[in-house]
Amino acid sequence: MFAVETLNLAKRYGKTDALRGLNFTVNEGEIMVILGPNGSGKTTLLMILCTILKPTSGTAKVVGIDVVEEGTKVREVMGIAFQEARGFWRHKPSSILRFHASMFDIDPAKRQDLIERTMKDLELWESRDKMFMHLSGGQAKRLETAKVLIQQPKLAIFDEPTSQVDLRGKRKIWDKIRELRDQGSTIIVATNEVREAEYLADRVTILHEGNRVVCDTIPKLKDAIAGGDIVEVDFEDPVPEKLVQDLNGLGGEVSLLPESNQLRAKVSKAEDWVPRMTSASYVAGAKIASIRITEPSLDDVFLHFTGKALADQP
Amino acid sequence: MNRVLTLAAYNVSTLLSERTWFFLAWALFGLQIAVYGSLMSKLVSTAVPNYLFFYAIGLMVITVFDSGADVGRHFVEHAHEGELPYFLSLPVSRGGFLAAQAIYGVANTMIKVLPPLLGVLWFVGDLTIQGAVFALISMFLLGLGITGIMVSMSFIAFKSVDIYSAFLAGLSALIVRFSTVFYPLIFMPSFYSPISVLSPLTYGADLTRWVLGFDPNFLLNPIIAAAVVTGVAVGTLSLSAKIVDKVIEGVKAA
Numbered sequence: 001m002f003a004v005e006t007l008n009l010a011k012r013y014g015k016t017d018a019l020r021g022l023n024f025t026v027n028e029g030e031i032m033v034i035l036g037p038n039g040s041g042k043t044t045l046l047m048i049l050c051t052i053l054k055p056t057s058g059t060a061k062v063v064g065i066d067v068v069e070e071g072t073k074v075r076e077v078m079g080i081a082f083q084e085a086r087g088f089w090r091h092k093p094s095s096i097l098r099f100h101a102s103m104f105d106i107d108p109a110k111r112q113d114l115i116e117r118t119m120k121d122l123e124l125w126e127s128r129d130k131m132f133m134h135l136s137g138g139q140a141k142r143l144e145t146a147k148v149l150i151q152q153p154k155l156a157i158f159d160e161p162t163s164q165v166d167l168r169g170k171r172k173i174w175d176k177i178r179e180l181r182d183q184g185s186t187i188i189v190a191t192n193e194v195r196e197a198e199y200l201a202d203r204v205t206i207l208h209e210g211n212r213v214v215c216d217t218i219p220k221l222k223d224a225i226a227g228g229d230i231v232e233v234d235f236e237d238p239v240p241e242k243l244v245q246d247l248n249g250l251g252g253e254v255s256l257l258p259e260s261n262q263l264r265a266k267v268s269k270a271e272d273w274v275p276r277m278t279s280a281s282y283v284a285g286a287k288i289a290s291i292r293i294t295e296p297s298l299d300d301v302f303l304h305f306t307g308k309a310l311a312d313q314p
Numbered sequence: 315m316n317r318v319l320t321l322a323a324y325n326v327s328t329l330l331s332e333r334t335w336f337f338l339a340w341a342l343f344g345l346q347i348a349v350y351g352s353l354m355s356k357l358v359s360t361a362v363p364n365y366l367f368f369y370a371i372g373l374m375v376i377t378v379f380d381s382g383a384d385v386g387r388h389f390v391e392h393a394h395e396g397e398l399p400y401f402l403s404l405p406v407s408r409g410g411f412l413a414a415q416a417i418y419g420v421a422n423t424m425i426k427v428l429p430p431l432l433g434v435l436w437f438v439g440d441l442t443i444q445g446a447v448f449a450l451i452s453m454f455l456l457g458l459g460i461t462g463i464m465v466s467m468s469f470i471a472f473k474s475v476d477i478y479s480a481f482l483a484g485l486s487a488l489i490v491r492f493s494t495v496f497y498p499l500i501f502m503p504s505f506y507s508p509i510s511v512l513s514p515l516t517y518g519a520d521l522t523r524w525v526l527g528f529d530p531n532f533l534l535n536p537i538i539a540a541a542v543v544t545g546v547a548v549g550t551l552s553l554s555a556k557i558v559d560k561v562i563e564g565v566k567a568a
């Protein structure tokens with residue numbers, strides 16, 4: 001059974017299709033990152049999964065429970081950190097977390113310790129008695145994350161969890177999300193930040209204009225780009241012409257750089273190509289000084305599959 | 315049920331954190347009765363005996379109406395300040411969510427109405443536990459009905475807050491003026507009274523006056539009034555439960 005499964009899921013706002021027949025699955029115990037630009041349908045998908053929005057058509061199930069038919073049961077097993085932390089203006093972070101914990105039946109005996117530990121982990125403890133409206137944007141986002149962490153739901157959803165958070169805070173949140181996965185939760189993270197996706201993802205789903213473009217592990221997505229890996233090899237002496245011809249026969253596109261003792265190869269899987277290249281170099285008597293491998297980024301992956309760069313999206 | 319009560323308690327704690335508004339509401343009530351009510355009472359005392367008492371109950375019924383409208387506004391504010399998606403993601407049924415809103419509304423109404431009610435009953439020398447309890451029940455039922463109407467209408471606010479505000483202003487202007495909160499039905503001109511019997515405030519106000527012992531000659535039949543007030547409460551709350559479940563969505567995002 002999948003932790004999350006959608007079938008032909010569609011959502012229409014007036015004349016705008018936010019989701020167009022989306023088929024999407026998340027395995028139990030994995031971190032699935034949904035990567036896509038603003039307006040790609042990420043938040044709409046998450047809102048349907050946590051029963052806040054209703055699909056126009058299609059089905060969505062969370063741990064086998066239909067989100068439309070049995071919404072309350074779905075809400076019992078999932079938790080969400082919203083993209084925008086708002087509301088609760090006159091409440092303090094500690095009281096917001098106490099309320100959240102009581103709504104999810106967190107053991108009262110352990111509640112206070114759990115809240116204190118989580119707030120300290122996320123560097124919110126010093127702000128525990130500030131009103132929500134006096135928190136910074138980053139603190140408010142960390143409070144959103146804290147709600148889900150104390151809840152430890154079967155399905156935890158984070159919608160752009162580190163937007164407005166400083167670099168140190170980002171790393172803390174990411175580590176806590178991975179810790180939550182290690183404790184048995186299934187995680188969905190929606191983001192348009194490539195670094196966040198690369199740090200967190202067990203698998204990535206790329207959404208574009210309400211459709212799933214591709215879904216796989218990051219290495220496989222990168223390998224799917226023909227010629228996506230770039231290998232630069234420095235030799236101690238000028239490269240024999242025969243070696244260049246041999247290397248071109250290994251697949252990929254090999255070119256000799258102007259310095260004549262440098263090669264650049266664009267290959268699909270550097271990890272397969274490099275051993276074969278070193279063998280051929282040894283046979284040709286060419287001594288290698290250094291090898292640099294550059295993988296494509298998720299930006300490149302997105303560009304490859306959608307024809308557009310993430311950053312260019314509206 | 316426990317979660318519904320937790321949610322309601324949270325809402326009520328928010329309400330109590332704004333207690334300045336209660337003091338203001340009680341002060342305004344007192345001022346309105348002391349100045350406007352007493353002067354009007356002298357003007358019309360030949361037509362309606364003890365008009366001050368009649369007027370005071372009417373003013374309390376308006377307070378009940380305003381409190382019901384507050385629940386609708388509270389609901390709309392939840393939506394626009396971002397709390398509604400959070401509340402809709404909590405593990406309570408939509409009916410439970412509505413019940414928590416209703417409990418909030420009742421608390422809001424009771425806090426605003428109880429001190430004025432006790433004060434008025436004491437002032438007119440008719441303060442009994444029985445009278446106060448029945449008057450509260452009557453206004454409680456009316457408050458539930460108004461809450462149901464307001465929550466049912468609040469889905470308009472998901473399209474446009476401006477339209478909702480205009481609608482509320484228009485509704486309160488009509489529903490208060492075309493009712494018996496300030497003048498008995500028997501004094502109304504023939505073109506006016508048929509409209510007034512459409513206002514739920516007419517039945518709430520007359521029922522409350524009846525349970526407090528006001529002259530029945532100036533009031534509607536109490537059995538009809540009780541039936542209408544109860545029917546409106548049950549009907550509009552059922553309608554709002556359906557609307558919350560089927561229509562209202564917490565947020566629209568792409």
